[in-house]
Amino acid sequence: MKEDKLFRNCAIGLLILVIAAYSNHFGNSFHFDDSHCILDNAYIRSLKNIPDFFKSAKTFSSLPYNQTYRPMLTALYAFDYAIGGFGSFFYHLPIFIFFLLQGICMYLLIIKLFEASFKNYNNKYFALFTTGWYMLATANSDTINYISSSSDSISTFWVVAGLVMYIYRPKWRRFCLYLIPAIIGVLFKQSAIVFPMLLAVYVFFFEKNGDQSFGKRAVQSVLASLPALILCIGLYVLQAKLTSSTYTSGGNFYTYVITQPFVILHYFGMFYFPFGLSADSDWIHLTSITDIQFIIGIIFLAILGIIAFVTLRFTRYLPISFGILWFLIALVPSTFVPLAEVMNDHRAFFPYIGLVIASGWCLSLLYEKLNTSYLKLFRIALVLILVLNAIGTFARNFVWWNEETLWHDVTIKSPNNGRGLMNYGLALMNKNDYRGADEYFRKALNRLPYYSYAYENMAILKAAEKQNDSADIYFKQALQLGSNIPAINYYYARYLHELNRNSEAEYLLKQAIAISPADIDSRYLLMKIYQEEENNEAFVSCAKETLVILPGDTTAKAYLRNTAGKKTKLQQAIELAEKDPSPANYLSLSLLYYQQKQYKKCIEYSQQALNLDPDYYLAYNNIGSSYNMTGEWENAREALTKALKLKPNFELAKSNYNVSVRQMVYTDSMIAVLKKAPTADNYLNLSLMYYKQNLFIKSIGACKEALKINPSFALAYNNICAAYNSMGMWSEAINAGEQAMRFDPNNQLIKNNLAEARKGRAGIN
Numbered sequence: 001m002k003e004d005k006l007f008r009n010c011a012i013g014l015l016i017l018v019i020a021a022y023s024n025h026f027g028n029s030f031h032f033d034d035s036h037c038i039l040d041n042a043y044i045r046s047l048k049n050i051p052d053f054f055k056s057a058k059t060f061s062s063l064p065y066n067q068t069y070r071p072m073l074t075a076l077y078a079f080d081y082a083i084g085g086f087g088s089f090f091y092h093l094p095i096f097i098f099f100l101l102q103g104i105c106m107y108l109l110i111i112k113l114f115e116a117s118f119k120n121y122n123n124k125y126f127a128l129f130t131t132g133w134y135m136l137a138t139a140n141s142d143t144i145n146y147i148s149s150s151s152d153s154i155s156t157f158w159v160v161a162g163l164v165m166y167i168y169r170p171k172w173r174r175f176c177l178y179l180i181p182a183i184i185g186v187l188f189k190q191s192a193i194v195f196p197m198l199l200a201v202y203v204f205f206f207e208k209n210g211d212q213s214f215g216k217r218a219v220q221s222v223l224a225s226l227p228a229l230i231l232c233i234g235l236y237v238l239q240a241k242l243t244s245s246t247y248t249s250g251g252n253f254y255t256y257v258i259t260q261p262f263v264i265l266h267y268f269g270m271f272y273f274p275f276g277l278s279a280d281s282d283w284i285h286l287t288s289i290t291d292i293q294f295i296i297g298i299i300f301l302a303i304l305g306i307i308a309f310v311t312l313r314f315t316r317y318l319p320i321s322f323g324i325l326w327f328l329i330a331l332v333p334s335t336f337v338p339l340a341e342v343m344n345d346h347r348a349f350f351p352y353i354g355l356v357i358a359s360g361w362c363l364s365l366l367y368e369k370l371n372t373s374y375l376k377l378f379r380i381a382l383v384l385i386l387v388l389n390a391i392g393t394f395a396r397n398f399v400w401w402n403e404e405t406l407w408h409d410v411t412i413k414s415p416n417n418g419r420g421l422m423n424y425g426l427a428l429m430n431k432n433d434y435r436g437a438d439e440y441f442r443k444a445l446n447r448l449p450y451y452s453y454a455y456e457n458m459a460i461l462k463a464a465e466k467q468n469d470s471a472d473i474y475f476k477q478a479l480q481l482g483s484n485i486p487a488i489n490y491y492y493a494r495y496l497h498e499l500n501r502n503s504e505a506e507y508l509l510k511q512a513i514a515i516s517p518a519d520i521d522s523r524y525l526l527m528k529i530y531q532e533e534e535n536n537e538a539f540v541s542c543a544k545e546t547l548v549i550l551p552g553d554t555t556a557k558a559y560l561r562n563t564a565g566k567k568t569k570l571q572q573a574i575e576l577a578e579k580d581p582s583p584a585n586y587l588s589l590s591l592l593y594y595q596q597k598q599y600k601k602c603i604e605y606s607q608q609a610l611n612l613d614p615d616y617y618l619a620y621n622n623i624g625s626s627y628n629m630t631g632e633w634e635n636a637r638e639a640l641t642k643a644l645k646l647k648p649n650f651e652l653a654k655s656n657y658n659v660s661v662r663q664m665v666y667t668d669s670m671i672a673v674l675k676k677a678p679t680a681d682n683y684l685n686l687s688l689m690y691y692k693q694n695l696f697i698k699s700i701g702a703c704k705e706a707l708k709i710n711p712s713f714a715l716a717y718n719n720i721c722a723a724y725n726s727m728g729m730w731s732e733a734i735n736a737g738e739q740a741m742r743f744d745p746n747n748q749l750i751k752n753n754l755a756e757a758r759k760g761r762a763g764i765n
Contacts, residue, residue, distance in 0.1 A: 014128060014386070017132070018136060021389075021391075024397045025400065026089050029401070031147075032280075036061045037077065038091070041060075041061060041062050042519070042546075042553075044081050046550055047079070050075050050078055053075050054071040056242060057070075057244045058517075062486060062518045064515055065484075067243070068243050069190075069238075070190075071187055072154075072184060072188045073150065073188050080094065091147045091150075095147065095154065096144065101157055101161075105161050107127055108164050108167075109167065110127040111124055113318070114319060117206075117318045118316045122364065122368075126367070130356055130360025130361075133356050133360060133389065134353060134356040136390045137389050138274040138277070138393050139271045139277065140349055141396040142279060143345075143346040143349040145400035149346045152349045152350060154185075155192040156185075156192075158181040159185045160353070162179065162182040162195060163195075163199065165177065182228060190333065191333040194330055194332055196225040196226075198329060198330075199221075201221070201326070205318050206318065206322075250341075256338035259283070259286045260297070260335045261301050262286070262296060263297070264300070264331060265297050266343060268355065274392060277396065280344075281414050282414035282416040284342065304328065307321075308320075308325055320361055322358075323358025324354060327352070327358070328354075330351035331347075366378075402427075404428070407423040407426075418447035418448030418451055418454065421443045425437040425441045438461060441457055452479075453482070453488075456474070456475070456488045456492075459473075460495070468499070479508075489508040489511045497525065506530075509522045511760070514759045517549060518549060523542060523545075527556070534570060539559070543556045543559050570589075573592050574589060576588075577608075583613040583619070584609075587619055590602045590606040590609065593605065597629070599627075599630050603626045606623045606626075607619070607623070615646055617647040620640065620642045620643035621653045623636075624636045624640035624660065629694075631667075633664035633667065636660035637660045637661060640657040641657070663693065667689070670682075670686050671686070674686060680707075681706075683703065683709070684713070684716055684719065686702040687699040687702035688719065691726075696723040696727050697723075699723045700720050700723045703717070714741075714747060714750065715740070717737070717750075718747070721733045721753045725756050733753070734757045737754030
């Protein structure tokens, strides 16, 4: 009874220590993938979308290239949001609860392994210590702090739970109930697909029926794991089928894989000496197997393999061999599937279970061989391991407190990480430290000159500093490098909206939504623009689409409610003109049509005003402005001349007149050049001029003339593609873009325009 009480007190003490170590992490903010998987993901904001999580990976993230299939994780986010909105506490709490449950399952697994290897009174204490070491390990703290890494931690819990169920409930095996946790684990993250291998290794090592040979045990382990293997292959096929076609995992397979042996050595070292933990490393791919890091990594793996093989031969050492194999098996997915970053410390959370089992058992064996006089000192050392890791974890939690603390740490630990420098600059910008932000953005661009996000944030910074010319340049560079990133389209559109450049903003927002229908911020801004422009038809359509994705969305409902039954300014002007057909009322109506780019209607109602008052100079100005917008310069000049005859000091008419003359002269000069030299290049220049004037039909016509001269003129097809894109005629744009690619497949501008057309059509369909 006394010993039971001692063990119970040790377990309670360990639980208190774990809770204390993580007591300061529950308020830590969202980071990394949390933005597009949680904050910007409209799908998680309604529990009604849960069935869709299992049908399509597009619900997982607002970024197309991150849309992998993890439906259980998305469902968990939806429940977290339903309970607490975007309060980070409500996301951290379930992660920590699963972590504690994992600790219970780990103890049950470890005590079974220890008892099967060598029955000993101290086994339960060392099983408890080994579990505590893992739970308190500073190397694991990043995984628990990073909300999106709940895919790692919770899938790990279900794998361990499945093994525990298999071990402790042998009668359930015939019904394959132990596979249920494995299924859930894989649906949280695909790395749990190694469950059959772990199960096979466990059966081979610890479930011996008498004095079996290695061959018989191997057959037994294969047969035991076969149902799990079939299931996991099926889940892998399902995952591959349902993962979005836009998903990209990483870079070059060869250079990624040859880097992993040294990465594995890094993970190994971090568990025992976690001083170099970085939330975002600056590691790069090795390029050759002659690199010293590859050689060192291979030697390290060979040593681990030898230790695993030697200890496999002795029952008493089996937990060491089992732990090493667990460590290596759990690393298989991140070793052979190229990921965006060559190394991330949170990937070792699952493998570390094996490492701690092997380490804990080594300490247990050492304890048995120590002289009695050293036992007290050894126990103190064990407690010290736990306490030091608890202190390290508590300290590491502070690093994850907010974006500034996290990214400042990254700039110290990984000074060559361009993303880290950029994100720290972003944190400084949010504090209005514009000088500091500019410094770190420039450092980021120096290391990553093609990093679209760095250009985007530099543009936002310049906009905040009211340097609009610089902001425009940086936004365009960001868009050129990352046209498929919704956030870049959104922030550029937000900037343009602030400058009242709504037509440009509207186009970019449509692109963002076509790329990611769940990009809720783009939807809100687009609805706002439609409402401001009183484009009710488009507004209602956008609001209803939003409510399909996000049923019950209060913002979309409020927009609809405020608009319902209200007449637009245009409707009111039409009714007023019909009721009181005066020159002033017709002019007001023509202005509204002009604002909505219905230039023919503007001219029509301006003419109605002139029919009532032939000397109405304002009407002539509206007609001239409309002709300017349609590229009919001669007609524009004629109308504006009449306006100025009636009112010579009319500054707006003078300005419009100068535009018409300037454009007419420019156009005439271009046409004169064409008459002298009707080359394909000159027609291309004419098309570019028309394109800049938003005369897209004329731009296409000029390109077609160029193609009559040079049928393989890729740039002419590209201009046609761009013009059709501007008009939202996606199929025609795709046809032209594909023709351009046929003649110039390496042209990045052509690739971008074609990609834009395909996204546009995808958004419509």
